[in-house]
Amino acid sequence: MIEPISFKPVSFEPVSFELISTWLEDCTKNHKLCRSEFPPKLPMRVIDVLSRDDPLLLETDGGRGDYFALSYCWGKQRNIDMMTFGPKSKGKRGQPDPKPNIEAHKARIPFSSMPKTLQDAVIISRRLGVKYLWIDALCIIQGDDEEWEKEHPKMADIYANAKLVIAADNADGLEKGFLNRKVTMARPEEGGLQRIIPQAQKQHNLERSGTRKTSPMCSSPLSWNEPLNKRAWSLSEVIFANRIVHFTSSVMVWECNEFRHCESGCSHIFQENDDDSFRLFRNILIANQSTKAELYHKWDTVVEHFTRRQINSQPEEKYKDPQRLVAISRAARRFSQILEEVLQYEDEYLAGVWKGNLTRSLLWSVEKGLQQYLAIRWRRPEAPRAPTWSWAAVEGPVFFEPLVNFQPAIHVKEATVKQCDSDDQFGQVISGKLVVQGKALHKLKIQLEDHAYLDHVTGHRCRICSPRFDEGCLFTCDAPLSEANTHQEFSCLYLGNGEHEGDIQRETGLYYAILLLRPVAGATQVFERVGISSHCIRNDGGSTLLDTMIEDLITII
Incomplete structure (x- = not known):
């Protein structure tokens, strides 16, 4: 759970991919509460980051496989040329209807022209050897109301089924990036990895497992001041991610249903009914440990977190004011299922409020x-x-x-x-x-x-x-x-x-x-x-x- 703590920005050079890999391997092999169906069903579209020099958009046709997903801020400057558009795409906020580019994306998405935040997500996926990456700007046709209505309810499952969610906490826009280092791309035949040319070298003196030093009182290193944590739409992505790695302004943080690990070496073990986690949304075994009052209290906690975040991209905007309930609807749908599974009754949802409470x-x-x-x-x-x-x-x-x-x-x-x-x-x-x-x-x-x-x-x-x-x-x-x-x-x-x-x-x-x-x-x-x-x-x-x-x-x- 996020605490109101402020950090001074520091560099991530170099990022410890070995540490992320260790956390991921330990979780997939040993954490019972984090296990899910693998390989899961892929989203309708994913980005193939390993098959060619440049990424490309892939129609999955119901196939299965491991994939990563990106949680990020769009920011003020939206790279219109990079977003995926189709024949039914419409212009937004007075913009003209964009030209379809979905077929071009299926052939090639030039890495060099991708916004820095998306480049960083591709780099991580390649370095960790995961072929598929899901990013909504590229994998959902933008400005197509019919597709949005169909895909929006599925996004909870998309983040829940991802092998890992990459959270760009410290980037306030697509062009900013969150790794803060210079890279050159390696060819797929070289193992799908990139060679890192860091601006400054930094030694990570952490134990390989990253789990030996544990403290139930370890405070959350996540801050409300991070750009991503000010965005209302991103909360459901955190709620549903069984595994997520946060790139904050100070440290890299891992969270799953059993542990929180910090790059600094601190770890926290989540306990039963731990209020410092939204994990009951992801695992019915955890939800079953909660009473009726505890379940409704968890929804109140979600609302408190959600309302601290902006529904619009910028504080001065009011464009998305009507979509407040839409932005929390993914969490509401899942919570409705939890109430039915745990309490054995179907509660009625009333504009953000539950009739049973x-x-x-x-x-x-x-x-x-x-x-x-x-x-x-x-x-x-x-x-x-x-x-x-x-x-x-x-x-x-x-x-x-x-x-x-x-x-x-x-x-x-x-x-x-x-x-x-x-x-x-x-x-x-x-x-x-x-x-x-x-x-x-x-x-x-x-x-x-x-x-x-x-x-x-x-x-x-x-x-x-x-x-x-x-x-x-x-x-x-x-x-x-x-x-x-x-x-x-x-x-x-x-x-x-x-x-x-x-x-x-x-x-x-x-x-x-x-x-x-x-x-x-x-x-x-x-x-x-x-x-x-x-x-x-x-x-x-x-x-x-x-x-x-x-x-x-x-x-x-």
């Missing part, structure tokens, strides 16, 4: 992100992409309140969403409705609260304006409010209460989870979510508010 799923908040001084501005997309009660309605990091002994106080009467595609329950949605019976209070006014130290919190905190309620009634708003909102009426809905797990910084007492709602103009008893109570309410701070509330039937959209 619905009340707890409403406990998401931006509060923790504000406390961590994240350099992010939370916002609601210009065009709504999810009902306001779903975390997907907000652009920016969300976190779930870690409440134990949670006692729900609402009864869900109805929870539905309307999908853009009725055949895809995991894709984009048009609208959603949540009807609940519970304690509510209406016709309230609010006042905005400033924060003495966090300027970026402006508009994110508010209180109910009433002499009846004490300092406990503080709310964190999902997106910033303005002074104009203080003239509107608001409502509160009591969700339930619980205790914060292992958080010594919070005051002792019950946490009363209360939603802040705003009436929808022109509708009766219909509301949208605005925020959630953000602090522990003690003594009469909670009871006074709750005693004032009355039972009500309300709808949140």
